[in-house]
Amino acid sequence: MEALSDGTLLDGRLRYRQFRDGYRTGLEPVLMAASIPARPGQRILEGGCGAGAGLMCLAWRVAGITGVGVERDPRTAALAQANFNENGLDRLRAHCATLPDLPAIPECPAQGGGFDHAFANPPWHRTDASASPDPRRDIARRVGAHDMLNVWVRSLGRQVRHHGTLTLALPAASLDAAIASMRAHGIGSIRLLPFWPKAGRPARIVLVRGRVGGRGDAALLAGITLHRADGHFTPEAEAILREGGALDGV
Numbered sequence: 001m002e003a004l005s006d007g008t009l010l011d012g013r014l015r016y017r018q019f020r021d022g023y024r025t026g027l028e029p030v031l032m033a034a035s036i037p038a039r040p041g042q043r044i045l046e047g048g049c050g051a052g053a054g055l056m057c058l059a060w061r062v063a064g065i066t067g068v069g070v071e072r073d074p075r076t077a078a079l080a081q082a083n084f085n086e087n088g089l090d091r092l093r094a095h096c097a098t099l100p101d102l103p104a105i106p107e108c109p110a111q112g113g114g115f116d117h118a119f120a121n122p123p124w125h126r127t128d129a130s131a132s133p134d135p136r137r138d139i140a141r142r143v144g145a146h147d148m149l150n151v152w153v154r155s156l157g158r159q160v161r162h163h164g165t166l167t168l169a170l171p172a173a174s175l176d177a178a179i180a181s182m183r184a185h186g187i188g189s190i191r192l193l194p195f196w197p198k199a200g201r202p203a204r205i206v207l208v209r210g211r212v213g214g215r216g217d218a219a220l221l222a223g224i225t226l227h228r229a230d231g232h233f234t235p236e237a238e239a240i241l242r243e244g245g246a247l248d249g250v
Contacts (some may be wrong), residue, residue, distance in 0.1 A: 011242075016083060018079070028056050028121040028205060030241055032052045033055070037165060039062065040062060043068070044117050045068050046119055047122070058107060059091065068092075078096075099155040112158040115159050116165075117165045118157070120152055122170070153181040157185050166209065187216050188214035190214075192221060194221075195224055195225075197226055
């Protein structure tokens, strides 16, 4: 049995366990959860859900959603399900699956289009990056093929209904590839939301959201600065990361 660390999300509102060694959850799942325009009763798909942080935060904010997380590593998928169960989130399910094999999951209709929204924080390290000694960290962070991002966009986008959304958390360097891939797969009306680590610093994380079948122009949104000069979170970031608030205007 691998060692687990006990923690919380949303300032103690959710209990969250993750593996003590290897990949550790960052800010991206919580930020994505705040951006999904979900409503009660809708169905949400997360690719690469890890230990379940993103779906848990979204389910806390929007009661009554049904969420499905897919995770390549079977131990991590089992931990995500345990986290869902422990927090009483009985409408969330985690499955062990590898993209693009989503139709093998019971909740994913073979013809696709069964979800209102999908989101993911895809692996993005360069193919020439050094491998991690921990296999889970390597799976989570290393791009294993030249068209990996394209696979994620295609696989997740096909599961979303017409005018539903696909949201990705990506480094700024991947924006051109993400936009090109979304457009190639019929996902338009793209919105870009940058997160600046501090005022005056270049954005490192950007949320990219598109609508399946959308035809509107792309838009660069105002974005949020995450940290003050002293390193503490800004009030805007606190409202999301600690209070579970929604990202306005996305």
